[in-house]
Amino acid sequence: MIEAFGSVPSTGRTGLAADASSTGEAARWAVGLLTAARLPSEEFVAARLVPSFPSRAARPFTATLAEWRAKGPFTVRAYEPVAHKAWITLAGAAGKRYTLSLTIDSSGLIRILTLQPETVVPQVRTWDELERALSVPGVEHSVLAARLTPHGPLVLHESAADRPMPTGSAYKLYVLRALVHAIEKGEVSWDDEVTVRPELRSLPTGDMQELPDGTRVPVRETAHKMIAMSDNTAADLIADLLGRAAVEHAVAASGHHDPSLLRPFLTSHEVFELGWGAPRARAAWAQRDEAGRRRLLAEIAGPLTVRISDLGETVHHLGLDWHLTGYDVLHVLQGLLDDSERDATGTVEDILTAYPGASIDRARWPRVYFKAGSCPGVMMFCWLLVDPSGVPHVLVLRQASDRQDRIGDGLVLRGLGARVIASGLLHTDPADGTAAGSAADAEAAR
Template sequence: MPDPATTRKRRGGRRRAAALTAAAALVVALAPGCAPQPTPSANAAGAGRQIDVRTPQGLRAQQTLDMLNSDWPIGPVGVGTLATQRLAKQVETTMEKLWWDRPFTLHGVDITAGAATLQLTTSYGARQDIRIHTADDTLVDGFEVTTQSPTISSWRDVDAVLGKTGARYSWQVAKVDDGQCDRVAGTNTDESLPLASIFKLYVLYAVADAVKAGTVSWDDQLSVTEQGKAVGSGMDLAVGDHISVRTAAEKMIATSDNMATDLLIGKLGPQAIDDALANAGHHDPAAMTPFPTMYELFSVAWGQPDVREQWKNGTPQTRAQMLHDADSHVYKPDPFRAHVPASEYGAEWFGSAEDICRVHVALQAGAVGKAAPVKQILAASPNVNLDTQDWPYIGAKAGGLPGDLTFSWYAIDRTGQPWVVSFQLNWARDHGPSVGSWMLQVAKQVFALITPPQR
């Protein structure tokens, strides 16, 4: 699963699973043959604002906006008419990422000698500037995108910003006292929303319990399988190669490695994950069972044939059988659904902000004795750039799947006070990687609201 905290991975990570990434590439290549008609011209989204196209830079600014707001995917042919050959690949890559955030609303354009800056708002409410520069042949030879950070100076601002994203959302800031989560601020904190890769915290909890019980050792070796490789991994391993439980746990958290996750679930068994849900305080463990592996969920959500409706309407017994069937078949990603959210069908892992706080607290409390490495594993990739003097410890897990973006942190401030901060956003459509980095700007300012003052 991608880790959107590393810009989707995306959102991310935000890193999308390799299988879904391959499918996404296919959908971009194939979509022109079946895509709906293009959207109205970009000016229609600009509340009446017009771009003066009597100059090369104005003309290219209009072309850029029209391409981004079109339902036709960005591709080398279109970009070849916009940018110089030297810059074409870079512009194509950048615009492909931006395209998922359409429609863009035009607020203004600043045209200067040889350059133009588009002032836009994305579909999720972020302000972006796209500066283009034109060469003597009128083609674009400079292309720069800047995403402005929203201003968060109060808890009310958090809701004002998230309320414009078009997402169902939940966020919470909780102070941890005596092992309890005491909410300081938040919205929809008891609403069960997609967790994306945050669910891997429950897998880590199960690993830690098994290590303390002596049924699993950090040094135990896991064998790489075809199924594991099918859901994607950042590790260059062949089928039959081995990694330790410790390495798998580190990769599962730090890089959200999907193969490592499934290898650990396979080692522990489904009952261990069910127990972890209950012991780590999930509000409704039964709602998360049968608990799918990543291979199983990917097969149901984005595989062929399309069984999402069957999953949505299925009983727990039906779903258990579907997961069993998925294990017995080769996962074949459907390129036309690679960017289609599956959470509305119930094909995801679900939990609330309160659940997220409880599992973070439970992991920290249980990180003793043989399970002590859990603290280090969680702190390997903090995702948010904070002053280490203010925040000497940050444990983190984030996640991203089509339409779903999540972040969570267990952080200890300079006074020794632990906090848990989390965000969950759920859309009916997918977005590009920019939304992940934009949300991290929101998160950094939320942390600033609780940073203890200097003594």
């Protein structure tokens, strides 16, 4: 299991040194790779990376590391840990700044490690500023911010919120709802187990795809990884346990505006195989009706033939993704909030609050649900945040393009979400386009 979120805002080397978590330890090790007197050996580096670490497949990672080190010497300027992820801002030669990003798996090994020029997130003090920041040529975007009330959602701001768009891993919210419903009916228990099988193994994100065939994992742990680490294999194992029809029922029960858009409900394994492993099947998918698509899924069933390096061109325009409106996302988050409040075990709440997606002031938002989603040409982030008085708020940010390079790695979209949450905009009246004007809000928005 990954560690529950409990970090505090940290800056510079002091914050990095003080983080006693597995993420902090990995971050210090990664910074050491760039600041040590000598380039470490390949064996030393490989011991801390997952076996499937992407760069190792093409060339020794120490070659990449040598290129990074040439940009130094480095000084740590800022450190932001959030559960199993961390971002370290470094000042290099001539003061040029970089972001060292890392993600660890559940055993503490590093799954992703990148060094890029620092990502600068624009300030957001008004909804207009957010819209300007999201206006990128060749990229569709959508925003929905709402306060949940007993009389329905009170919309604070929206743009294209009723447009169906691909949302990547947001589909896992429906799988979790289907699981909760099955547990409530006594069909499944949290202590049941799923078994890793070749035909259910998917690609990252996550780490369950690394488990040997036949490994048995409790449903509770699998569901936790499905949401907190967005583990694709975990989601496919849960979906297989429940059956496709149960997840499709959860889509309709959660208020999706057009459930037929998610029928048949795809697993991540199926999207990868159709999208990048079977050109003829991909073309057939775009042309067939629902019944024909179900037959096609039966035809491609089996171990995955696609590797992470095969992913390239976008396929969401062919229906190979999970299309939701901003309101669909809001409704499934609201449904999970209701599910959590019925769950006397607290398991649903533990799963949904394990990873908040950004550093969030818990005095202002003591309860946070988060889910991200991405695929080539797709990026989305959504939050459900409950304030100290118990009022829930929802923020949904979505981007889609026919080119991945226009989307990037999501740091800007994630950062804009964090800016909105810190700004006070979610606490304003819908008629007011500016954030609350307190000194604390002004400082948080900086």
